[in-house]
Amino acid sequence: MDKVQLLLALSIALFAIGLLGVIVRRNLLVMLMCMELMLNGVNLSLVTFAHQMGEAVGAVLVFLIFVVATAEIAVAIPIVLLLVKRKGSLDLAAYADLKG
Amino acid sequence: MIESLLSGLDTLLLLIFAAGALIGALLMIVLRQPMRVATALISTMVFLGGIYGLLGVHFIAAFQVLIYVGAVMVFMVYVIMLLDPRDPAIQQRFSKLLVPGVIGFVVLIFVLVGSTWKAATPVAPVGAGGFGLQQFAAAFLREYWLHFELTSVLLVAAIVAAVAVVKLQRRDRG
Numbered sequence: 001m002d003k004v005q006l007l008l009a010l011s012i013a014l015f016a017i018g019l020l021g022v023i024v025r026r027n028l029l030v031m032l033m034c035m036e037l038m039l040n041g042v043n044l045s046l047v048t049f050a051h052q053m054g055e056a057v058g059a060v061l062v063f064l065i066f067v068v069a070t071a072e073i074a075v076a077i078p079i080v081l082l083l084v085k086r087k088g089s090l091d092l093a094a095y096a097d098l099k100g
Numbered sequence: 101m102i103e104s105l106l107s108g109l110d111t112l113l114l115l116i117f118a119a120g121a122l123i124g125a126l127l128m129i130v131l132r133q134p135m136r137v138a139t140a141l142i143s144t145m146v147f148l149g150g151i152y153g154l155l156g157v158h159f160i161a162a163f164q165v166l167i168y169v170g171a172v173m174v175f176m177v178y179v180i181m182l183l184d185p186r187d188p189a190i191q192q193r194f195s196k197l198l199v200p201g202v203i204g205f206v207v208l209i210f211v212l213v214g215s216t217w218k219a220a221t222p223v224a225p226v227g228a229g230g231f232g233l234q235q236f237a238a239a240f241l242r243e244y245w246l247h248f249e250l251t252s253v254l255l256v257a258a259i260v261a262a263v264a265v266v267k268l269q270r271r272d273r274g
Binding site for chain 1: 111114115118121122125126128129134137138141144145148151152155156157159160163164167168171172175176179180182183187188190192193194195197198200201202204205208209212213216217231235236238239240244247251254255257258259261262265266268269
């Protein structure tokens with residue numbers, strides 16, 4: 001197995017496991033962390049292909065993804081705190097009455 | 101001889117880091133306590149940083165540890181410590197979507213492997229593999245300066261949004 005293939009398989013596995021976690025877990029914070037895992041899987045594939053092609057473009061995109069992930073967490077965490085204050089629970093089933 | 105030994109060590113380290121990252125990701129699905137899940141995610145991120153270092157993109161490895169582990173996950177750990185550990189969501193791990201989720205997981209793996217495997221095989225290293233910080237910085241500030249500026253706008257928007265959400269919380273309470 002080639003190095004690129006190994007890393008690509010790892011990135012696919014990380015992305016799929018992250019998606020599985022988002023669907024399957026109950027806890028809101030764990031779901032957020034699984035989304036971070038998906039972003040990490042995508043980052044790994046970008047770095048792998050940038051390494052394979054010898055170009056810096058993939059690394060630029062990875063850097064932009066870092067910034068977007070930070071902004072996402074900065075907005076998502078206050079929203080989670082607000083929801084928990086209102087419902088008193090992290091359980092996803094408690095938010096079944098949310099619309100839209 | 102030393103050369104071949106070093107390349108063998110490289111491969112071994114790559115395998116160890118990949119296995120560590122995968123185990124950390126699997127633990128994230130299985131573990132119950134959010135703090136343990138966060139620790140598993142941190143270990144996965146550190147292993148990924150090691151992989152980036154082995155690939156020769158050291159600055160991305162540094163960013164991975166600094167931004168993801170240092171900023172994002174520390175934020176997450178703070179929030180976990182703020183919240184109640186006797187939450188019912190912690191006692192019960194999985195939602196009702198367990199079976200469809202696992203089926204979707206298997207289908208997704210097949211689709212992704214089937215669609216990307218061909219792209220990974222044929223191309224031999226085109227640019228002799230690897231690029232330095234110099235090349236990255238030149239590409240970043242010459243060709244992608246607009247994106248770089250737009251990220252600062254995005255960060256400002258995120259800060260304003262976070263403050264707005266907190267204000268909303270205050271108005272609700274009072």
